Amino acid sequence: MNRAAFTPLQNTALPHSFRQVRLERAREHDHPEGTSAIGYIIVAPLDTASRIDIGTWNDHRDACRVVRQRPGEDDQRGHLVHGPANRWRFHYDVAGATADEAGFHFGSERFQLGEYVSVREADGMHPYRVVAVTPL
Structure with a gap:
């Protein structure tokens, strides 16, 4: 397992706009009440409107991380990772065989407490709720 590509973050070296965002699976057919056991933790810079700040992301790409929890x-x-047409995806490059997953309209979504976002996973699109946004 190659851990060299995933070095620990030095929080003091990052801009103050970096946040840790926790997403949990929202209500849907298989989870009528939602579930906190299925989620993501995203570390990314947010602008004053709580959207991902692409300029700061570009300057600190390696610090923009995701953890997928199941x-x-x-x-x-x-x-x-940011790609063409303002599309964001989660690229699991450390270990395991999880395919990339895509954030649906992450470029325009607001990562504020209580907001909903969608993630395209291997088995389709799923809703998630923002349950925490904290400074690093």
Whole structure:
């Protein structure tokens, strides 16, 4: 397992706009009450409107991270990656075989407490609720 590509973050070296955002699976057919056991932790810079700040992301790409959490599985760690057409995806480049997942309209979504976002996973699109946004 190559951990050299995933060095620990030095919080003091990052701009103050960096936040840790926790997403938890929202209500849907298989989870009528939602579930906190299925989620993501995203570390990314947010602008004053609580959107991902692409300029700061560009300057600190390696610090923009994601952790995918599923019950009964090891956490999958990777990076928040920006691509064409203002599309964001989670790239799991550390270990495991999890395919990239895409944030649906992450470029325009607001990462504020109580907001909902969608993530395209291997089995389709799923809703998530922002349950925490904290400074690093």
